Amino acid sequence: MIKVSNFTKVYKLSKKQMTEQKVTSKIKKAADKVSFNAKEGEIFGLLGPNGAGKTTILRSIATLLKPTEGTIEVMGHDVVKEPKEVRRRIGFLTNEIKLDKHFTPKYTFKFFGKLYGVSDKIIDERREKLFNYFDIKSFEDKKISELSTGMTQKLAIAVSLVHDPEIIIFDEPTNGLDIITARAVTNYLEELKSQGKLIIVSTHIMTVAEKLCDSVAIIIDGKKVAEGTISEIINEYKGKDLEHAFFNIYEKHVKEV
Amino acid sequence: MLLVIVKKELKRVFTDKRLVFSSFVLPALSIFLLYSLMGNMIGNMSNEIDEHIALVTIVNSPESFKDYIELYIDQIDRLKKEQGADFNDFQLEARYIDMTENEITNIKNSETGDLVKLGKTDVVIIFDQSFDKSVEGYETIQHPNVNTFYNPGEEYSSSAISRIEYQLLTGYQNFLLEKRFDGLSTLSAFTVNIENQNNIIAKEGQAAGLGMSFMMPMLLNIMLFAGAMGIGIDVIAGEKERGTMATLLLTPVDRKTIAFGKVLSLGIVAVISATCTFGAIIASLPNASEMLAGGTEVSIDSFGFAIGDYLMLLTVIIMQVGIFVGLICLISVIAKSVKEAGTYISPIYMVVMISAFGTIFTTQDVQMYKFMIPIMGNVFAIKEILTFDLSLVEFGVTVGMSAVIIGVLLKLITMAFNNERTMFNT
Ligand SMILES: Nc1ncnc2c1ncn2[C@@H]1O[C@H](COP(=O)(O)OP(=O)(O)OP(=O)(O)O)[C@@H](O)[C@H]1O
Ligand SMILES: [Mg+2]
Numbered sequence: 143m144i145k146v147s148n149f150t151k152v153y154k155l156s157k158k159q160m161t162e163q164k165v166t167s168k169i170k171k172a173a174d175k176v177s178f179n180a181k182e183g184e185i186f187g188l189l190g191p192n193g194a195g196k197t198t199i200l201r202s203i204a205t206l207l208k209p210t211e212g213t214i215e216v217m218g219h220d221v222v223k224e225p226k227e228v229r230r231r232i233g234f235l236t237n238e239i240k241l242d243k244h245f246t247p248k249y250t251f252k253f254f255g256k257l258y259g260v261s262d263k264i265i266d267e268r269r270e271k272l273f274n275y276f277d278i279k280s281f282e283d284k285k286i287s288e289l290s291t292g293m294t295q296k297l298a299i300a301v302s303l304v305h306d307p308e309i310i311i312f313d314e315p316t317n318g319l320d321i322i323t324a325r326a327v328t329n330y331l332e333e334l335k336s337q338g339k340l341i342i343v344s345t346h347i348m349t350v351a352e353k354l355c356d357s358v359a360i361i362i363d364g365k366k367v368a369e370g371t372i373s374e375i376i377n378e379y380k381g382k383d384l385e386h387a388f389f390n391i392y393e394k395h396v397k398e399v
Numbered sequence: 400m401l402l403v404i405v406k407k408e409l410k411r412v413f414t415d416k417r418l419v420f421s422s423f424v425l426p427a428l429s430i431f432l433l434y435s436l437m438g439n440m441i442g443n444m445s446n447e448i449d450e451h452i453a454l455v456t457i458v459n460s461p462e463s464f465k466d467y468i469e470l471y472i473d474q475i476d477r478l479k480k481e482q483g484a485d486f487n488d489f490q491l492e493a494r495y496i497d498m499t500e501n502e503i504t505n506i507k508n509s510e511t512g513d514l515v516k517l518g519k520t521d522v523v524i525i526f527d528q529s530f531d532k533s534v535e536g537y538e539t540i541q542h543p544n545v546n547t548f549y550n551p552g553e554e555y556s557s558s559a560i561s562r563i564e565y566q567l568l569t570g571y572q573n574f575l576l577e578k579r580f581d582g583l584s585t586l587s588a589f590t591v592n593i594e595n596q597n598n599i600i601a602k603e604g605q606a607a608g609l610g611m612s613f614m615m616p617m618l619l620n621i622m623l624f625a626g627a628m629g630i631g632i633d634v635i636a637g638e639k640e641r642g643t644m645a646t647l648l649l650t651p652v653d654r655k656t657i658a659f660g661k662v663l664s665l666g667i668v669a670v671i672s673a674t675c676t677f678g679a680i681i682a683s684l685p686n687a688s689e690m691l692a693g694g695t696e697v698s699i700d701s702f703g704f705a706i707g708d709y710l711m712l713l714t715v716i717i718m719q720v721g722i723f724v725g726l727i728c729l730i731s732v733i734a735k736s737v738k739e740a741g742t743y744i745s746p747i748y749m750v751v752m753i754s755a756f757g758t759i760f761t762t763q764d765v766q767m768y769k770f771m772i773p774i775m776g777n778v779f780a781i782k783e784i785l786t787f788d789l790s791l792v793e794f795g796v797t798v799g800m801s802a803v804i805i806g807v808l809l810k811l812i813t814m815a816f817n818n819e820r821t822m823f824n825t
Contacts (some may be wrong), residue, residue: 154820201823204649205649206645206648206649206819206822206823207819207823208819226651226653227651229649229650229651230651234649238642238645239642239645239646239649240641240642240643240646241643241646242411242638242641242643243641244411244414244415245410245411249410253403253407254646254650256400256403257400257403257404257647257650257651257652258650258651259651301646
């Protein structure tokens with residue numbers, strides 16, 4: 143479903159960014175020859191510490207950034223050559239991408255539905271289903287600015303699913319949510335998986351990954367250092383659990399450098 | 400798709416009380432108050448003018464005119480006593496001097512210089528030297544002429560000249576004719592300013608000071624830009640800053656469509672905002688006509704426009720809006736934050752103001768190349784349409800040039816939308 147080959151992303155840094163990040167180099171290699179495959183019907187995790195390059199990879203899959211080198215294919219469509227085909231097939235959600243707080247959930251849902259070319263009838267059907275599932279129904283005519291953080295997050299998830307995408311990409315899906323809302327979200331992801339969709343999530347919380355993901359790629363400092371199912375990783379790196387295995391990988395990688 | 404985006408943008412603007420207030424209500428209200436206030440003040444000033452005693456210098460006055468002026472002043476004095484506070488007729492103080500033919504020719508040919516030598520005066524009336532003789536010998540000799548000079552940049556002077564030409568000289572003419580024919584006043588005994596097209600004592604710039612109606616195109620342009628500016632920054636730079644733009648870019652809608660949708664909705668907003676402000680100007684006209692048109696009654700139909708003129712005007716205005724909105728959008732897309740966008744736009748706002756102001760003082764024929772100057776060309780065109788001077792070729796040049804500029808701007812905006820560095824501040 144998603145094929146990332148030799149993906150490299152280099153950011154050019156402005157003077158301000160250079161001082162902020164305390165570096166002297168004018169460029170930052172946020173992803174370095176990363177390759178992996180993710181198949182339908184699974185939840186794929188990108189794991190790594192802060193600044194590893196997870197968000198960079200996910201944004202590039204979502205066509206918001208262009209690879210400096212390498213290619214990314216989504217269901218056979220290249221992200222650079224056919225970005226629209228790719229966008230049609232994915233739902234993308236991150237904390238930095240927000241909804242206009244001025245509108246109501248109902249209007250927002252309808253607006254994006256239309257932009258994705260969904261018919262009015264189907265928009266209404268999906269809204270019923272998703273708003274009920276995420277308990278947004280009773281707030282649907284309020285302004286988004288009046289909703290709580292968790293509620294807004296749930297609405298954002300619902301909106302990203304308005305076109306019933308084949309692939310769902312979540313950057314830090316449970317960040318900032320209470321455990322009840324987080325559970326609702328992960329449950330929904332499980333359900334989407336059972337419908338045969340591919341879900342890609344990024345997280346730096348290993349316990350979340352262990353519970354949620356089928357297979358993972360571990361990214362450290364822009365490089366992929368391990369890939370496999372959860373049990374494969376735990377076995378290969380001799381960990382009690384995923385977190386333990388991750389520390390082993392991290393130590394090995396840091397020593398190598 | 401375009402429609403969906405435009406509808407959303409307009410909904411965004413018109414359901415936001417803050418934006419509506421700051422972009423439509425506030426400018427319209429302040430213009431209305433300002434104009435009404437200024438209009439009233441200028442109105443008071445013109446009452447003052449009515450009370451002012453005009454200083455009139457009369458060169459080579461025939462005896463009959465001196466008699467007539469004396470009669471007039473007597474009559475005015477009597478009226479003044481009778482009417483008291485209600486009195487508002489034209490009062491003058493006459494000064495008589497004589498000049499040779501040469502001196503007069505010099506004055507007629509010079510611009511201002513020689514008149515200054517006459518000292519402080521509101522109006523100068525010059526009679527042909529042989530005026531009396533010519534009037535008497537009307538059967539064989541050509542009508543004699545009277546020349547008047549005034550300063551259109553000066554309120555007293557320009558208000559006095561109309562009274563003199565329409566009241567005093569006509570009265571004098573009737574007075575002469577009456578003497579001659581016992582009441583037959585339809586003929587003329589002399590002509591006024593027949594060979595003297597250019598009887599203005601002031602320089603052109605000064606003259607424009609009064610022709611305030613020329614301010615319309617300038618005001619219109621500034622209003623259009625100002626109306627689009629605030630909202631433009633908000634709907635583009637603001638969306639980027641708040642992170643809502645990325646959501647839009649994730650949809651399979653063409654970036655070009657998104658860019659065009661933004662430009663189009665902003666254009667609509669600009670036109671509506673300008674219409675509000677324009678409405679405020681119209682509403683303040685009863686109070687402000689003194690200021691805007693130097694006392695003549697102004698109303699929309701006093702322009703006497705044909706459908707074609709309206710269409711040209713509309714086209715040029717829409718083109719101008721396109722350029723403005725394109726510029727505002729482009730800057731808002733490139734800027735990293737609302738604040739930065741504001742900083743970048745200010746100099747452009749200045750350029751727009753200067754272009755608009757710059758056109759006020761050009762009263763000569765506008766050369767063709769001037770219509771090709773971005774922004775300014777359109778202001779010229781609007782001005783020329785208002786004075787019925789714009790030729791079809793000039794219109795074509797203006798519109799063509801604008802279309803090219805808008806095309807380039809749209810292209811640049813789309814490029815900026817496709818550029819991850821501008822979109823995600825990377
Ligand atoms: N727009 C940008 N310009 C310059 N450098 C950037 C930019 N975005 C990210 N980086 C740098 O690239 C590296 C990878 O960033 P990225 O956001 O992809 O990491 P991440 O794994 O998502 O981290 P986190 O867990 O903190 O979200 C970081 O060092 C970051 O500083
Ligand atoms: Mg991240």
